[in-house]
Amino acid sequence: MALPDPLLAELAALLGPRLSTGAAERALHAQSESHVAAGPPDAVACPQTTAEVARIAALCAAHRVPITPWGAGTSLEGHALAVRGGLTMDFREMNRVLAVHPEDMLCVVQPGLTREELNRWLRDTGLFFPVDPGANASLGGMASTRASGTTAVRYGTMRDNVLGLEVVLAGGEVIRTGTRAPKSAAGYDLTALFVGAEGTLGLVTELTLRLHGQPEAVSAATCGFADMAAAVDCVIATIQTGLPMARIEFLDPATVAACNAYSGADLPLAPQLMVEFHGTPQGVAEQAERFGAIAADHGSTGFVWAQAQEDRNRLWKMRHNAYPAILASRPGATAIVTDVCVPISALAQAVEETRADIAASGIPGPILGHVGDGNFHAILLIDPADPAEKDLAKALATRMAERSLRLGGTITGEHGVGFGKLPLMAAEHGAAWAIMGHIKQALDPHDLMNPGKLVPQEQVR
């Protein structure tokens, strides 16, 4: 269905060429890095200010037209797809750094700014924004999916690094959450409510983010292990020792092979940990020594240090390119990328059972992840022309989530729900899922904010 003509006229008057109903622009916003699919939105709007976002929300509310927010389109469970049509709000023109307060170690940014853009901006301040999901995602999208990634084990997730928000609610009202103080006990934690809400409660138009000091010293390494169990047990021991790892990533042999081929590396074809230490020169040396001892206890082989910045850059670029590398390892394949997060004590069992399950399926499915906080991914490579493979892969992903729940974990550590994981929410939350539905109804009674995602659909429609 197209948008109502009066609404289109009002939006066009407000936005001019920044409103598009063209097929190309609409099709662009029906694509995602997700295995789930939806049709294109009816129109795409690119606001430049909070006032414009508020006005658009008010107009859409009056016409009962849904709004789906769009950041960088890198989410993995269909979060940014307009499953009920309506308007997609693309934040690409709201991508400014509004303020940096180095003395308070925070900054204020617009939601369309990407994390790499922010860190380029910060480069000379001595500060950085640590949350690193791999993709160059938008910060609004990262907040909305409660993103984390390689550095969360040390610096926390978006939950920990968003201090405050400006949000446009369903009717167009603008609210602010949080302050610039490091903590508060003044009422419900609305910041935490909107972080991870995937745009279903309102549109994030401004973020106050915590920054961290660029570490004085950084050191990184890779080390191989005889088998996956040894590598995972090394991670568990490291975390339990309390070593303040900045990164501790796991790559299975299939991931290593794919990365070697894609990035021209020559890591031994064994389960690998990629680790990084941040601190004072003395502190980093001590951490590295302690980690080395733990790794040796677990039979590590082929410890390779990357102390020069360019070596570390090459290492983490290779890690960040793991997804395209794995995709390229099966020519013509598409991927179902899924993640779970388990208690650290259950990590070895979760990874091993998942590995065995994937192996039995016959589908290639490299495993890698941010194992320092119990979070790992499977990238299930399927032939897009073969529906049976897709069914097999989806069943694998579902079993992986169910296994995580059995082990005391969650169906997703960082990718979020979108509509891809909607069918698994009841199993994780039980009666609490309906509470999410009540909150959604209270804040968005007409189900116009990113509808079709996260909450029980029969409750809110």
Added chain:
Amino acid sequence: MALPDPLLAELAALLGPRLSTGAAERALHAQSESHVAAGPPDAVACPQTTAEVARIAALCAAHRVPITPWGAGTSLEGHALAVRGGLTMDFREMNRVLAVHPEDMLCVVQPGLTREELNRWLRDTGLFFPVDPGANASLGGMASTRASGTTAVRYGTMRDNVLGLEVVLAGGEVIRTGTRAPKSAAGYDLTALFVGAEGTLGLVTELTLRLHGQPEAVSAATCGFADMAAAVDCVIATIQTGLPMARIEFLDPATVAACNAYSGADLPLAPQLMVEFHGTPQGVAEQAERFGAIAADHGSTGFVWAQAQEDRNRLWKMRHNAYPAILASRPGATAIVTDVCVPISALAQAVEETRADIAASGIPGPILGHVGDGNFHAILLIDPADPAEKDLAKALATRMAERSLRLGGTITGEHGVGFGKLPLMAAEHGAAWAIMGHIKQALDPHDLMNPGKLVPQEQVR
């Protein structure tokens, strides 16, 4: 008003002698460490299980009788007072450690357990629970007020250390939030919503808490400064340098004098910082050296180390007794204890303006606080027989909160809202306060869960 007879009969049948309508028990639950006052509840119930809490909530809901939760009665803004009468639910008989999972560094406890009891239980595990508001508060109460305290600068507040909850909702339904995985992106962060909700959305009946490794090495010190500005500037520089302080507390000269008199100490009568370092022996030595250099840059005098455990215990016991010490410094006085939290860059200005304002009032009002995260307290000592002093002190506290807002901070860093700070919520949150009201209405439509607190009262009654 008394509870309806049918309800009393049902509660008595359920609880036997654990239901009390006696004047003494009711009067006990009308007292608090707060400057705000309310009458006694109509009855006091002491449940022993979640099932009992759920049954009580269902019965009270059927009779539209409010429930006010009670932990240790140490909150400071009237949180646990039954301002609308009804039933006070005292959790003193739900005070067990249900499980400790050392391999996952977490534990599961009942809400009536106090933080000191938990840490005694954990002593031989190598782990500890760090959040330390001074008072030996109950963990359910600490979660509900989003408590923090001396160690939050390093280990975070209750926001960061509660991983999951079991909650009984207004109608008696039981939900669980969170998992044992270190992070999740699966839907709204209900854990964060109930932490800090002050019991207005439901009754916390179980908590999953993060634990931390007992540090290998600990070192503490006091150091004096020529004036308050120098001490506060030293704090700001320390935090901005990124030193991972475990504690960094500020005491003004009046607080020092009171502590000396009460605890038999002999700290120099100058603004003091009390600091603590946690880490490896080498790490602690390095931190201490770096802090020493920063303190020297700010003209510190009289650096006194407390390296032996018994010296540290004496030091922190003195700090924890600062409140009774200050109370004792003006015989017969009662106190209005208030807290604010500002961006670290505004700390010096906030403390100095507050000091000057208190000095001009003529009321004694020592200032102390967890300055590492911008959080400080004034303990305003008033003659309970002199209403004019109380009015003066309340006006001082209000101006302190308003000053905090002007400087980008919050009206309370850790004490919470209760009904003492209700009149200040609109100024901090603006339109967002009504969103809290909408959430309250959605989860507690008859306003039975700790009514009269936190949310806009005209909206929810």
